[in-house]
Amino acid sequence: MNDAPGTVDVTVVTVTYDAAGLVRACLDGLRAQELGDVTMSVVVVDNGSRDGTADLVAAEYPEVRLVAHPVNAGFTGGNNVALAGVRSRYAVLLNNDAVPDPTFVATLVRAMDGAAPDVAAMAATVLLAARFRPAGPEDGLDGTHVVHGPDGSWVEDPDGPVRLVNSTGNEVRTDGFGVDRGWLADASRHRPARDVFGFSGAAAILRTSALRTVGLFDERLFMYYEDTDLSWRLRLAGYRVEHCAGAVVSHVHAASSSEGSDFFRFHDMRNRLAVVTKNASAALALRCVLRFGLTTASVGLRRRQPWPLVRTRLRAARSYLGLLPHLLAERRRTGRAAVVDRRTVDALLVPPTTATGPYRA
Template sequence: MTAGNDTGTGGSTTRTTVVVVTWRGREHLGACLDALAAQTRPHRVLVVDNASDDGSAAVLSAHPSRPAVHRTARNLGYAGALALALPLVGTEFTAWLNDDAAPGPNWLAELEAALDATPGAAAASPRLEAPSGRTQSVGLVLTPDGHGADATSGPVFGFCGGAPLLRTAALVQAGGVPGRFFCYYEDTDTSWRLRLHGWSVLSVPAARVRHLHGATTRPGSALFHRWNERNRLFMLLRCAPAAVAARELARFAAVTALLPARRLAGRAVPDAANFRVRLRLRVLGEVLARLVPLLRERRAIGRAATLSRTEVWGSVNPTG
């Protein structure tokens, strides 16, 4: 840990630790820290630098806000860095923040006020906007096949991981952050577990965040699709009703097996990387390699829950 100003604009009234995760974020990290320095609510800033080698350390040390910094020996991914940071938080609320996000000045004030007004909510999801002003996300919905998808309006199932605020105690109670996910679906998995503990998740569009989206990872790349497909299955095996998890794992395997036959028959196959057999076989291999630990995690999650998986699933997918 590198020493720094761990109270941000605050002091004894600081209720939130903002955990910023960065990896090779030199080009946009300064704007993120500038936006945090302009917040109207006291807060503490903790930056987890995932072994950046692009000069990010110099940006952090030179920034006038002097954030506390924890530098890792290797890249732990977004989920791994958040899991590492959780025991270091020590405040009522924990905010997650992408290093390519720049919150508006009232972002934290709006999110804290929303959670204060709704004691049964464990997390609040802001409005993430592209630089053009287009809404990227106000939270997540859960699709009938168990995908987490960005919502642009209306009630949400879960929070988008780019800039949410969570009750620290609720997050710990629900099992923390799934660090092994590395990147993607850590937000949907955490939302699932909060729901299983009886908490709700709020959408707070008044809390606005400019988000570059994909400045660190490349949406649509093979690595992006590998993480997404693998982590969706990880999440379902951990959190969803057994029938849903088994159905979606079987469906993924069946589509993988049928793809070569479709190509041989001259039938159309989507060009996206997640329809490449080699990538899908790698995903299946990773899921099967972790199947026993995932089932152990599933058992622990179920024992700690106050609602059944079927109740939570049925609340967002009433037809099954």
């Protein structure tokens, strides 16, 4: 499964699970890449799909190296299966529900070629696949079909003129929450800084030499916050992450797992605690964990949330405690190798801002 050293400039890795209806568009987009002198290989890791995804990839995309993993190892394990064998200078991560623009790969590779050596990763511009128009009085601004972003309120419309941002990289707030930078911003007006705390695993390029320094994804996270965890470890090791504005993908948001599901809430809450425990300063980590515990106790005793939500919080807390020995061991290992103080990285975190509305694809 290994790339032969020096054979290609970049290896694109896509992990898929029961997504035959999505992966074809993604792979068609990769097949249509305008590479110029950039050389590319594509690896698809099928995470034990039961819907024929592996057969579809093997039959319709013979140029793709298919890794048929026997079980669902999540985003973390699936990517690690491929990344462990990558020998190209760069690896591109691309969600199976994201369709790249024709110049996506070449733009990322050339940007990394021109970047400083301490730039370990670049986040692409991830746009929502849907199109939108401005919401009007007739739409009822309190309606669930209206999307509220930092630049206005929008209604999904297949003929709409507006593209909204899904992510231009990941940020971490001072309360420990990870957020997509630019979420629901008007893409035509979003002009973010080049430097960003971390990359989004939906679409990014990684310098493989940096991965050999800090390691791959933490497989115990399974999915969610794994990109923030790896970005944080890169920061502690003295690397930086930048945004490559010209590398664009269209993303069917939450196509793989719904943000309202118990699965999402459990992994989102547990992994947020896990990542700050592993990487943040002791003061910040303790503050975040204590706040979660107090909030969970409060909503449980006062019944301020429906019981299923309280139950999920309790499950997340129990699972976090079960992971704690691993997290503390990883914290010690990362700390011994760190070249940047944890409090210095904490200073890159952003304050919480007024939340924008949700969006359901």
